[in-house]
Amino acid sequence: MSQQLTIRRPDDWHLHLRDGAMMEGVLPASRDVARAIIMPNLVPPVVTGEQAAAYRDRILAALPEGQDFTPLMTLYLTEDTSPDDVAAAHASGLVKAVKLYPAGATTNSASGVKNISAVMPVLERMAEIGLSLCVHGEVTDADVDIFDREAVYIDRVLAPLRRNLPELKITMEHVTTSDGVDFIKDGAENIAGTFTVQHLVLNRNDMLVGGIRPHFYCLPILKRMDHQKALRAAATSGDPRFFNGTDSAPHATHTKENACGCAGVFSAPVAVAWIAQVFEEENALDRLEGFLSLNGPKHYGMPVNEDRITLSRSDKPVPFPAAVETGAGPVTVFDPGLPLYWKIND
Numbered sequence: 001m002s003q004q005l006t007i008r009r010p011d012d013w014h015l016h017l018r019d020g021a022m023m024e025g026v027l028p029a030s031r032d033v034a035r036a037i038i039m040p041n042l043v044p045p046v047v048t049g050e051q052a053a054a055y056r057d058r059i060l061a062a063l064p065e066g067q068d069f070t071p072l073m074t075l076y077l078t079e080d081t082s083p084d085d086v087a088a089a090h091a092s093g094l095v096k097a098v099k100l101y102p103a104g105a106t107t108n109s110a111s112g113v114k115n116i117s118a119v120m121p122v123l124e125r126m127a128e129i130g131l132s133l134c135v136h137g138e139v140t141d142a143d144v145d146i147f148d149r150e151a152v153y154i155d156r157v158l159a160p161l162r163r164n165l166p167e168l169k170i171t172m173e174h175v176t177t178s179d180g181v182d183f184i185k186d187g188a189e190n191i192a193g194t195f196t197v198q199h200l201v202l203n204r205n206d207m208l209v210g211g212i213r214p215h216f217y218c219l220p221i222l223k224r225m226d227h228q229k230a231l232r233a234a235a236t237s238g239d240p241r242f243f244n245g246t247d248s249a250p251h252a253t254h255t256k257e258n259a260c261g262c263a264g265v266f267s268a269p270v271a272v273a274w275i276a277q278v279f280e281e282e283n284a285l286d287r288l289e290g291f292l293s294l295n296g297p298k299h300y301g302m303p304v305n306e307d308r309i310t311l312s313r314s315d316k317p318v319p320f321p322a323a324v325e326t327g328a329g330p331v332t333v334f335d336p337g338l339p340l341y342w343k344i345n346d
């Protein structure tokens with residue numbers, strides 16, 4: 001059953017490119033998307049407008065000839081972030097969102113937010129000027145089980161924040177639970193959620209049964225199958241508040257295949273193809289364009305892409321590279337161990 005599908009060119013509303021040799025190595029893997037929200041969790045983090053401008057210039061300088069890609073820059077929110085700097089970076093058109101990492105929640109989040117009340121002046125200014133907040137929604141309290149971190153964050157932080165500042169536009173990133181899906185569905189138009197490829201394709205059994213698979217380890221961690229089903233239903237529902245944010249997060253292979261492996265799944269090379277496959281499995285190919293190419297720009301108040309891509313579904317599994325070579329070492333490409341039937345035409 002071969003098939004072709006032409007849609008507006010997708011975007012990725014959550015992408016890690018890193019810096020230096022790693023960035024140069026992974027940038028070509030984002031060729032299927034026109035734009036991406038670029039995560040600021042570098043070492044040191046991208047905290048000021050000036051740092052974001054310099055990082056954008058490094059990304060553009062590292063882009064391969066002919067790759068049409070626009071980085072949408074973000075600022076890393078700290079308890080010292082200045083509302084004026086954020087407003088200026090937004091007014092200049094440079095910064096499209098501010099990222100909230102709870103301190104200690106994930107890779108390079110040590111400078112993140114410990115106490116949400118300390119950043120309220122920044123959030124209030126963002127609400128005034130219409131700048132989006134991207135949230136890594138997990139508590140870090142040692143007494144909260146890692147599988148419950150998202151649900152507890154909703155109760156303790158996100159729900160009160162919504163009540164106190166309903167005008168703030170929020171993207172709840174990498175939603176991994178039915179609690180997250182329900183929170184967005186029950187919310188207003190200005191709260192949206194993104195899903196990663198791995199959370200749509202896998203659940204925690206895939207990571208832990210029959211051997212531990214470090215390349216499926218990311219944060220928020222994969223959840224149980226019921227949650228996976230809720231994410232797939234939401235992603236394919238046609239609700240415009242759900243869209244693509246891969247959280248493609250490259251780490252050199254040896255740092256993941258390690259006694260203390262890094263969190264992050266490098267899905268960029270295959271993300272669009274895997275999402276097409278999920279939508280086919282859910283009989284929702286007519287909604288694929290919304291998820292990949294329309295709902296994100298709508299939430300961020302940006303135009304949709306004018307160019308198109310064509311996806312092909314073949315009868316036989318489509319091969320893809322096991323790893324991408326970078327100057328910082330090889331990076332293993334997301335491979336759920338299932339046949340992939342979709343590809344993006346050149």
Ligand code: DOR
Binds near residue numbers: 107217218250264
């Ligand atoms: O698994 C993850 N990896 N989750 C994050 O939130 C950060 C990311 C990274 O930067 O490696």
Ligand code: ZN
Binds near residue numbers: 247
């Ligand atoms: Zn991320």
